[in-house]
Amino acid sequence: MKPNCTNAEWIGRAKCSVCEVRNIVLFAGLTNDELDRILHPIDNLHAPAGAVLYEQGGSGSSVFTVRSGMVKLTLDIADGGGRIVRLLGAGDVAGLEALLAQPYKHTATVLHDADLCRIPAELVNQLDQTQPKLHRQLLLRWQKAVDQADSLIACLASGKIEARLARLLLKLGCRDESSRGYMLNREDMGALLGVTTETASRAMAEFKRQGWVREEKGYCVFCNRQALAALAHA
Amino acid sequence: MKPNCTNAEWIGRAKCSVCEVRNIVLFAGLTNDELDRILHPIDNLHAPAGAVLYEQGGSGSSVFTVRSGMVKLTLDIADGGGRIVRLLGAGDVAGLEALLAQPYKHTATVLHDADLCRIPAELVNQLDQTQPKLHRQLLLRWQKAVDQADSLIACLASGKIEARLARLLLKLGCRDESSRGYMLNREDMGALLGVTTETASRAMAEFKRQGWVREEKGYCVFCNRQALAALAHA
DNA sequence: CGTTATGTTGACCTCCTTCAAAGGCTGTGG
DNA sequence: CCACAGCCTTTGAAGGAGGTCAACATAACG
Numbered sequence: 122m123k124p125n126c127t128n129a130e131w132i133g134r135a136k137c138s139v140c141e142v143r144n145i146v147l148f149a150g151l152t153n154d155e156l157d158r159i160l161h162p163i164d165n166l167h168a169p170a171g172a173v174l175y176e177q178g179g180s181g182s183s184v185f186t187v188r189s190g191m192v193k194l195t196l197d198i199a200d201g202g203g204r205i206v207r208l209l210g211a212g213d214v215a216g217l218e219a220l221l222a223q224p225y226k227h228t229a230t231v232l233h234d235a236d237l238c239r240i241p242a243e244l245v246n247q248l249d250q251t252q253p254k255l256h257r258q259l260l261l262r263w264q265k266a267v268d269q270a271d272s273l274i275a276c277l278a279s280g281k282i283e284a285r286l287a288r289l290l291l292k293l294g295c296r297d298e299s300s301r302g303y304m305l306n307r308e309d310m311g312a313l314l315g316v317t318t319e320t321a322s323r324a325m326a327e328f329k330r331q332g333w334v335r336e337e338k339g340y341c342v343f344c345n346r347q348a349l350a351a352l353a354h355a
Numbered sequence: 356m357k358p359n360c361t362n363a364e365w366i367g368r369a370k371c372s373v374c375e376v377r378n379i380v381l382f383a384g385l386t387n388d389e390l391d392r393i394l395h396p397i398d399n400l401h402a403p404a405g406a407v408l409y410e411q412g413g414s415g416s417s418v419f420t421v422r423s424g425m426v427k428l429t430l431d432i433a434d435g436g437g438r439i440v441r442l443l444g445a446g447d448v449a450g451l452e453a454l455l456a457q458p459y460k461h462t463a464t465v466l467h468d469a470d471l472c473r474i475p476a477e478l479v480n481q482l483d484q485t486q487p488k489l490h491r492q493l494l495l496r497w498q499k500a501v502d503q504a505d506s507l508i509a510c511l512a513s514g515k516i517e518a519r520l521a522r523l524l525l526k527l528g529c530r531d532e533s534s535r536g537y538m539l540n541r542e543d544m545g546a547l548l549g550v551t552t553e554t555a556s557r558a559m560a561e562f563k564r565q566g567w568v569r570e571e572k573g574y575c576v577f578c579n580r581q582a583l584a585a586l587a588h589a
Numbered sequence: 590c591g592t593t594a595t596g597t598t599g600a601c602c603t604c605c606t607t608c609a610a611a612g613g614c615t616g617t618g619g
Numbered sequence: 620c621c622a623c624a625g626c627c628t629t630t631g632a633a634g635g636a637g638g639t640c641a642a643c644a645t646a647a648c649g
Contacts, residue, residue: 270504
């Protein structure tokens with residue numbers, strides 16, 4: 122059991138060269154040869170829903186790339202509450218602050234069973250100095266984190282609940298599109314949209330009554346994308 | 356007049372080696388010799404309140420470091436509205452996305468007369484490859500942007516208005532502390548806190564009636580920091 | 590089959606929005 | 620110096636949206 126990865130199952134050394142998401146995660150751009158030389162300390166983990174990858178304030182020694190599944194980053198503030206500040210899916214990276222020797226800024230919790238790569242921060246920093254391709258990928262990841270945070274502020278924290286929920290569902294995507302068709306429970310929806318669990322539940326129930334969206338054991342299925350898009354713009 | 360900087364007054368080539376904020380902005384860590392060799396294309400601008408540094412979607416060719424004053428980054432979404440996603444003060448950097456050849460993600464508007472350095476993205480990218488010190492500064496700036504966005508989500512978009520406003524005022528700081536003692540107008544407060552201008556005005560008026568804060572031509576003066584801190588934690 | 594966690598719904602009340610109007614400050618022109 | 624316009628702020632009143640507390644339903648699970 123990894124100290125940073127509660128309840129995570131260790132699968133083995135990562136085989137980055139055969140990883141189907143290689144091109145969309147951190148090491149995109151490196152050739153197989155380059156990968157073979159460096160991938161030894163990288164662990165491949167499977168973490169079930171509920172697993173905590175790391176906790177806010179913990180000393181960060183690794184970054185995590187998400188190969189599949191979904192991970193949430195939550196920020197606890199003084200007065201309780203605690204809000205979800207990011208949802209990560211395939212190709213996203215968690216814990217970049219570890220590269221700067223900063224403590225983890227969030228608590229990372231698995232929402233849907235996830236395949237992850239755990240990469241020592243030290244390794245990434247070494248490669249960063251010698252591999253211009255990785256270097257650019259790093260900057261892109263950081264920018265993506267900024268974009269996601271900004272998008273959350275602009276799209277999920279402004280307007281009426283129905284509009285916010287519609288935007289969230291559209292962001293989560295559809296089952297047959299990408300790996301992002303996961304459904305959230307009402308509590309997480311509330312923490313993401315900045316409302317109570319009850320309000321999130323009421324809005325979702327109404328959406329289902331209207332036939333705009335359907336739920337299938339953890340997945341969400343769209344029935345009327347147009348209706349959601351119309352709501353999102355209101 | 357610079358194309359990217361409406362109403363900005365051009366002062367001259369930047370003299371980074373005598374810049375008092377050099378240690379807290381992008382080139383912190385470089386020696387004077389190193390600076391002398393590279394600072395030629397850097398422009399020093401003075402921009403009055405209301406000036407627009409760049410607009411969302413514009414092709415980004417420069418990053419801006421803020422030497423003094425205050426700048427807001429606003430994100431316009433489809434359905435109008437438009438929300439402030441970041442407040443920048445002395446030492447902060449705007450437009451990092453230009454380094455990745457991405458269009459500007461926000462509109463940058465000066466809120467309080469600002470001294471700025473306009474640095475060509477190309478120059479930063481060149482230095483990034485040869486100057487490890489600058490490289491680390493860059494990553495730190497990106498992380499700071501993430502932190503600020505997350506902080507906004509957690510602190511300024513959750514809870515009752517009074518708590519949010521108290522947190523905002525504490526963040527803005529006090530006049531005799533740093534350069535962040537600026538007061539915002541009610542419209543910007545609303546755009547930052549996610550409420551209407553009227554609600555922001557009502558809350559501020561009440562704070563002033565209670566004697567917790569005072570306003571002096573654009574600056575804010577604390578009278579009762581404890582009261583604000585207590586509100587912030589509620 | 591009971592137990593527990595999660596989702597749904599209702600009733601009531603608070604907070605914020607909306608629309609409207611009045612007050613205050615500043616700059617401009619007579 | 621005063622009058623006036625324009626902008627920002629403040630305040631009021633009415634309505635709606637979401638919070639809160641509680642009950643109940645449903646699903647998951649041993």
